[in-house]
Amino acid sequence: MNKAERTAIEPKREENYSEWYQQVIKAADLAENSEVRGCMVIKPWGFAIWENIKTYLDRMFKETGHQNAYFPIFIPLHYFEKEAEHIEGFAKECAVVTHSRLEADEQGKLKPAGELTEPYIVRPTSETIIGASFARWVNSYRDLPLLINQWANIVRWEMRTRLFLRTTEFLWQEGHTVHETEEDARLETLRMLDVYAKFAEEYLAIPVIKGAKTESEKFPGAVDTYCIEAMMQDKKALQCGTSHFLGQNFARASNIRFQNREGEFQYAWTTSWGVSTRLIGALIMTHSDDNGLVLPPKIAPAHIAIIPIYRNDEEKDKVMTLAHKLSNELRQVNFDGIPILTELDNRDLTSSERNWYWIKKGMPLRIEIGPRDISSNSVMISRRDENPKDKHRIMIEEVVDYCKTTLPEMQKNIFLKAKDFREQNTVKIDSKEEFYRYFTPKNEEEPEIHGGFAHSHWCGNPLCEEKIKEDLKVTIRCIPLESEKEEGKCIYCGQPSSQRVIFAKAY
Ligand SMILES: [Zn+2]
Structure with missing residues (x-):
């Protein structure tokens, strides 16, 4: 396109990507900031996209045997204390309810009153409150697998927020399942990762990479976390969905036990998985252009x-x-x-x-x-x-x-265009010097513009990961599931490595 040509969005993507993003949301009338810090108002066109996401995903969940249920928004503090890693991971972003009513003072000013004997946490995720129900529902191996999904809102007290990508309150779904064996739970974790990848590619037209998170990036309390990662048009990665194998950690914390086939009581194996309104942010940043929003027809509110x-x-x-x-x-x-x-x-x-x-x-x-x-x-x-x-x-x-x-032809084209963009901005890098050059902004005026995805070797040491993060703000997005084992040397320390991982800057 000719540079002088008129475009609807100012600034253009290449001028200021994050401001462009805000302007696309405004021009398409998807959402706006509210007076409540970090909380967004989702407007009809934006909400209709969410409704479509919900409709198609919900169908896929039901086709894989899941049922919907609903659990309380408030979690008693002591539930949370049962899983140490979990509380550590979420403690810094919890909204806590400490009072039950308001009272007017002599000047007529309202003050919180009726202090609760035990505070409630507004759910930042529901493993513990759902676990309390599951402990009652699961008694025998005959009750398993238990496959539940909840559509709900979530509160995480974020310091820096951005419409759809990171907001204090957001909408999501969270699947929570209980299984008889480790193998069943692991299969479920990967089955739902596949559901997310299929949905992202077939409906949102967003090409994704399925992979495992490293120890430092996984969900607090999980044994293994898997994710789907996508590349946005500023070449940064966006995590679009996660699926966690929780082992028996949460079953122990919530006392989810069952009588097995041998008649003995044992702890169950659980999983959880979720996607959120963040997917709308991914949709905007993957496809939109300098004239505004571009929607894959299958997810558009109208055609x-x-x-x-x-x-x-x-x-x-x-x-x-x-x-x-x-x-x-x-x-x-x-x-x-x-x-x-x-x-x-x-x-x-x-x-x-x-x-x-x-x-x-x-x-x-x-x-x-x-x-x-x-x-x-x-x-x-x-x-x-x-x-x-x-x-x-x-x-x-x-x-x-x-x-x-x-319409189907456009759906396909939009996907292929995004896939082509990702491929053009993905490289294999084997030298540390080149790696550092790749992730250094081209000039100071465009700090957002940098390499893209680097497939490089990593020895598995969290210290190398940490150093790279410190130096470049680059993290390991995932250890791809569909990549071949290959001998190599860690991009940071030169120690032996058996597989390439994906490094990128991320949202
Ligand atoms: Zn290393």
Whole structure:
């Protein structure tokens, strides 16, 4: 694209990526900051994306045998104290409820009163409160596996927040399962990682790498943490979902025991896994451009904006009749199993204003219908994954077919574009010098712009990991599951290593 060409978002990605991100959210009207520190208001277009994420993921959870349930938002403090690593990991970001009511003083000012004998923590994650229920529900091997999911809100008192990526309150789902054997629990952990990877790639069109976290990056209290990692357009990594094998740690803490096939009581094996509204941040940062949001059709709240154009009542009648007819016809067909949704935009605005409104919101297709189009028996269709100026003249009787085939094609293109970007910004590095150069910003004005993903050897020593983090703010994103064993030398200390890991800067 020509640099002088007008774009809807200022600044552009390459000028100031984090400000660009905020401006895309604003232009697409997805969410806004609230007066409550670190908490966001999710607006209808943003929430509709979350509803779609929920719908499709929920279906995948149920197809893999899970059921939904709901547990309290408040966790008694002593539940939390039972798992030492867990409390250590979350202690610094807990909202704590200490009072139960308000009382007015002599000046009429409200003060908290009714101090609780035991404080409650507002859930930062629910392993302990759900564990308390599971301890009651699980008695025999016949009760297993227990496969539960909860859709809920979470509070983590974050110091630095950013819409969708890191907020004090966010929405998520958390799966919690109980198993008879270690093997079953490990299989479940990886099964759900696969579900997340499939969802991210097939619906969000975000290519992800499945891997294991290192000791220092894993979930507090877990034995093993697995994740899916994606590359954003500033070449930083974003963790899009995690799945934890908890061993018997939480079963011990919550006393989840069952009578096994030999008639003896033993501790169960548990897992937990989650994704959150952070996925919307990933969606924005992976696909959007300098004209605003770009949505993969399968996750878009609607698919086609129909923009009627007319100058007088006579033209209006003709144009609106066709607009309604097309909208109704399109709403009766599916693409990739998803019913097509249309927005007929007849607002009192110029066609250019209405076009830009939908471009910024990431509407996959726009159909303009004017009197001249009707006389030529055709309409103009534009695709969000092409230049806003590009328009295709499509005969009216071919519109439905065109949309039905173009939407899946766009879904695929958007995925391949993101995958291509990741591949172009991924390198194997074997020299420490080159590694340090790769992760050093190209110039001081663009501290965000740096290499990308480096596949390099690591000896397994947390000290090497720590040093690299200190020097470069680069972390091991994961030890990829689908990579081959290979002899090499640690990028930091030169000690022997058996596998490459992924290093990157991350959100
Ligand atoms: Zn090392």
